[in-house]
Structures are given as C-alpha cells and as structure tokens.
Amino acid sequence: MHDNVRARLVKDILFKGIIGLLAFVSLLPLFLILYYITKNGIAVINWDFLSSLPRPIGEAGGGVFNAIVGTLMLIVLSGTLSIPCGIAAGIYLAENENGKLGNSIRLSVVVLQGIPSIVIGIVAYLWIVTPLKTFSALSGGVALAIMMLPVIIKTTEETLKLVPYHLKEASLALGVPYYRTMLKVVLPSGMSGILTGILLSVARITGETAPLLFTAFGNQFMNINVFKPIDSLPYRIFYYAMSPYPEWHSFAWGASFILVVLTISLNLIARGISSKWKIQY
C-alpha cells in the first residue's frame, strides 16, 4: 500500500517534469531562429543596406530598398483586395448562422486555408499573369489576398458573433436601418477583433515566397508600377541565399532580420490592439 503511493507520487513528478521539458523543447526552435537571425543579420543592417538597390554580380554592396517598398506595396494591394471582401463575408456569416450560402462559405474558408500557397500562386498566374502577359505586382497582390481571406473572414465572423444581440436591438429599436446598424453599431463594437485579424493575416502573408515566384516575380530595380514585376523581401532573401557569394549570404540574413522584425511587430501590435481596445459590453 505504502509503496503504491510512492510509485504514484514518483509518476506525478515524472509527468510534470516531462511536460515541462517538452514545452521548453517546443520553444527552442523559435529562440534558435531568432538567435541566428539576429546574430547574422543585425551586423548587415545599416542605412546603406536599407536605402540602396541590389547591385549586379561582381559589384560590392547593395541593399534591399526595392524589396522593402515591394513588400509594403504587396501588403497594401492584397489588403485593399481582401479586407472588404473578407469583412463582408464575415458579416454575412455572423448574420446567417445557417443557410446554404453561409455553410458553403464556411466550408470554402476551411478548404482555402488548407490550400498550399504555391497552388494559389499558380491560380493567380492563370488569372492575372496570363491575360496581362506579364508578371506584375497586381498578380502577387491577388495571390496574397486569397491567402489573407480565410483569416479575415474567420476572425470577423467570430468577433461579430460575440457582439451582444441586445446592442443590435437597441439600434434597430431607434429606427436605425439594418445597414446603418451593422456599419455604425455592430462593426465598431467588433473593431478591435477585426483589426487584430487583419494584422495577423498581414503578418502571415508578409513572409510568403511561393505564391510570389510566378506572380510578383522579383525585380532588382526599383518599381512602383503595379502592372510590372516587383521585388519583395522573401523573394530577395531567396535570391541572395541561393547565390554563391558570401556577401550576398549575409544580405539574406539581413533581409531575414527585417522580415522577422516586421512580422513580430505586427503580431505584437495585434495583441496590443486586442487587449487595449477591448470593449466591455
């Protein structure tokens, strides 16, 4: 009897130890990644690196200015395309819990989330690049917009479902038409959640490379024309890292560092918004 209790206590300690250890192990990759990127990347970062364009092979120096501009342009483009559609779909889902269209949208969102990004790239190629006969920022924006959609739709739906029904009633009882009730009462009440969703989806697509390979394509010159190929940070990292030159390898680290800082800050801002702007009902 006595021994039995001891054995159980030992198992307890063992179990606690193991979950602690495994939890720690699962954190390791993140910290190792951050460590390597910071160690190798931060030394490269200086004004020249941030503000100059890539140079031709054989010429020393160069930077990622066009890639930063390109990534920002892609974010704006894909956001403009996906945010209105995503929020509208989210409102529709929150308002129509059942019904054929609602359920098929819900299923599509789940499926869309699981589609490999390279496939989305190919689709954007067929839709935009083929008819326009050129790689373009626009096609990259479309590919990334498709990737943003599921996150925006889901978070909008979930947030709006949490907005109490009695707020909507209060507005309708004042004689406010349905569309104004949705736009002026329900949406603002769920704004922090929706913004968080948008930022998280932006953080998600900022690092995407695969769908950009045959859409935005990459460009070693500065370009701000949406109908022309455009550079982006992930693509620039890929390009620099694949080269045989040690200097370019360190550039890849530097660009990775910028990208990681960008995504981490987006995530932190999103967390800040969702806790700071939280509305108490």
Add this chain to the structure above:
Amino acid sequence: MENSVLTVKDFSASFGDHEILHNINLTVEKNIVAALMGPSGCGKTTLIRCINRMHELVPGAGVTGKIFLYDEDIYVMQSIVLRRKIGMVFQKPNPFPTMSIYDNVVAGYRLNGIKMPKSEMDGVVERSLRNAALWNEVKDNLHRKGTFLSGGQQQRLCIARALAMNPEIILFDEPTSALDPRSTAQIEDLFVELKKTVTMLLVTHNIAQAARVSDVTAFIYLGELIEFGPTEKMFTVPKDKRTEEYLTGKFG
C-alpha cells in the same frame, strides 16, 4: 377615442405554428402608464415587441389583426419610421459601448444620419438627461463612455436615449428586473414625471410595481388578455377569477 395613442385590434401573434397571443383588443390613452403584467411566457413581451415591430425580426414570426398609432396602421408604416415614434427600453441596460454618454443620448439622430447644429444637439442631450433624472450625475462626464456608469444609471441613459427622439410612446420591457432596489425606485419615480410628456407601456412581472406606477393595467395569461382596466379597480375588485388568483399569488 381621439385621445387614444394606441389601439390594438383583434391582434394575434405567432412563431411558426405556435400562437403566442390570441385576439388581443386594447386601447391606451395619451399620457398614462399602462402596465402589462402576467406570468412568465404569457406573451406580454411579445405584445410590446409587436408594437414597435421588433417581433417580425425573429424568423418564423407572424401576426394577424391590426395595431394603430393614433389612426395610422403600424403594419402599413415603414418600420424604421415607426420605431422612431415608439421608443423602447430593454430588460438589460444596453448603452452603445463604443459611444460616450453624450453620443448615446443622441444615438437616434447620429445613427440615422440626422444632422442638427451643435447647440441644438447640446439642448437635446441636456433635456433628455434631465428628463431621465441623470443630468446631475453625469453632466461633468458627458464624454466618458456610457458603459462606465452603474446599471441603474445605464438604464436611465437608455431612457434618455429613447426620450431624445421625442417618441409618442415608450415601451419598457421589464426595465428594472436587472437592477437593485434603489435604482428600481429611481426609475419608478421617473415614470410619474415622464407621464406628462409621453405615453408609456410597461411590461412587468412584478405585481407591486404595476400597482405602484401604472394608471391602467392589462393582465395577460396564456396569450389572452384576461382583464384590462384602471389599476386601482383591478387590484381592489378584479372582475375575473384568474386575475384575482394571480394577484393573490395563487400562481405566477
């Protein structure tokens, strides 16, 4: 008859196959408090939700018969026009959490896109808050969020929000059931004041409250209007046996 604000005629309401109100007939005069009382589930809330046509927002809801605001058939009017003339205060205080106290009061104007000069708007806010007996408590904090107020204050803010639209009638759906006794007393005192300017319909399952504040009372039981008349009369000499049993606490 010309003083009657609201006339309900042969009115029935249902959800799907389930009929909730059967053949209600009722007339409410101007500037009084009319109480609708009855046990839970008797249909009293459904009745007032039919009066501002919130009932029809629920899928499967249906009605027959007519309701008139003065001599206008409310089911012919546009619901958004009707709801500006008939205010509603809900069971749970529901100020808009994104808006300040000031904006909450004029929410009916703001949300409907009705523009007016700032000075006029200030006037509406002050008058409505004074009428809702909230002005002295919030006049220095008009730009704080309405949700920072206590439950009773929030409910009076909701009353001010309804008053701001100058409605003909305000519907109260058990307005004090989520409040403490002191806040309840404040709101009951309000009814007496508000009667001078507006007609009020009060749904309550609190018999004592109906007795304290109302001029006329309707007793609704299982979807039927059992008795309707001056409160004093009904509480002293009820005509129907079921009214008597309800008032004496035999069921409810």
